[in-house]
Amino acid sequence: MAIQEILRMGDPRLLRVAEPVGNEMFASGEISALVHDLLDTMKAANGAGIAAPQIGVNLRVIIFGGTGKNPRYPDAPEIPFTVLCNPEIEFLGDEKEAGWEGCLSVPGLRGEVPRFSRLRYRGQDQHGTPFERSVDGFHARVVQHECDHLDGVLYPRRIEDLTKFGFTDILFPSLTPASED
Numbered sequence: 001m002a003i004q005e006i007l008r009m010g011d012p013r014l015l016r017v018a019e020p021v022g023n024e025m026f027a028s029g030e031i032s033a034l035v036h037d038l039l040d041t042m043k044a045a046n047g048a049g050i051a052a053p054q055i056g057v058n059l060r061v062i063i064f065g066g067t068g069k070n071p072r073y074p075d076a077p078e079i080p081f082t083v084l085c086n087p088e089i090e091f092l093g094d095e096k097e098a099g100w101e102g103c104l105s106v107p108g109l110r111g112e113v114p115r116f117s118r119l120r121y122r123g124q125d126q127h128g129t130p131f132e133r134s135v136d137g138f139h140a141r142v143v144q145h146e147c148d149h150l151d152g153v154l155y156p157r158r159i160e161d162l163t164k165f166g167f168t169d170i171l172f173p174s175l176t177p178a179s180e181d
């Protein structure tokens, strides 16, 4: 396990559609090793979540939550630590809500992004065991943001009002210096 370099916006590797995780990858321990790297990297950067493509691994694996109160998102509810491989999302209703997002691959910036309010997600944990959850609010937002990474989409492409896009220390002076990005 080790902290990995986080790719930044502009790197073409962030624009790829990631490959599904095959069952043999769970058995070999490859996914457990990847999850350790993702967790070390996410913790070091105070992230709310991270996707494998952000460390240059082109697989459909994301992790999020488990960090307690996140200094980058002090008002957000806590999310249990989750490893999600081969995720599928089913939106529950048409309702969307706008909320501020940042990204470890887009350091120093925040933007307001509309996301579906409620969804059900299905996938596998690091051992390949299937599970599903129905969630809403910030949890649903994080899942949509991280799953976008698996399809090569960074959140600035989701911003509908570009006047709501700027530098974190200007938009939210009280958040710094807790925020590293």
Ligand code: NI
Pocket: 102, 103, 104, 105, 145, 146, 149
């Ligand atoms: Ni991100």
